Amino acid sequence: MKNGAPALTDGITQLRDGAGQLSDGLQEFNDEGIQKLVDAVDDDLDGLVERLRATRNASKHYKNFSGLDDGMDGQVKFIYRTDSIEIGE
Numbered sequence: 001m002k003n004g005a006p007a008l009t010d011g012i013t014q015l016r017d018g019a020g021q022l023s024d025g026l027q028e029f030n031d032e033g034i035q036k037l038v039d040a041v042d043d044d045l046d047g048l049v050e051r052l053r054a055t056r057n058a059s060k061h062y063k064n065f066s067g068l069d070d071g072m073d074g075q076v077k078f079i080y081r082t083d084s085i086e087i088g089e
Contacts, residue, residue, distance in 0.1 A: 036085050 041048045055078065064074035 032087050036087065040085060 038045075059076065059078055062076050064076060068074050
């Protein structure tokens with residue numbers, strides 16, 4: 001036990017330092033990632049979710065752009081393009 005005490009002390013120090021780095025990283029992730037996403041929907045997440053559901057439901061019945069002959073099936077995919085979210089340095 002006496003011989004292992006320095007290794008234990010080093011391990012505890014590394015654990016403390018790692019926990020501090022993890023805490024700092026999580027804070028940065030929240031500030032630079034999560035909060036930017038929250039701000040992007042202007043605190044209207046329910047409205048955004050409702051619009052996405054309405055679009056999804058409408059797309060289930062939207063099978064083509066120009067018409068289909070009898071016996072044919074189609075599929076349309078929608079691609080959304082949005083402004084980028086800037087992440088500060």
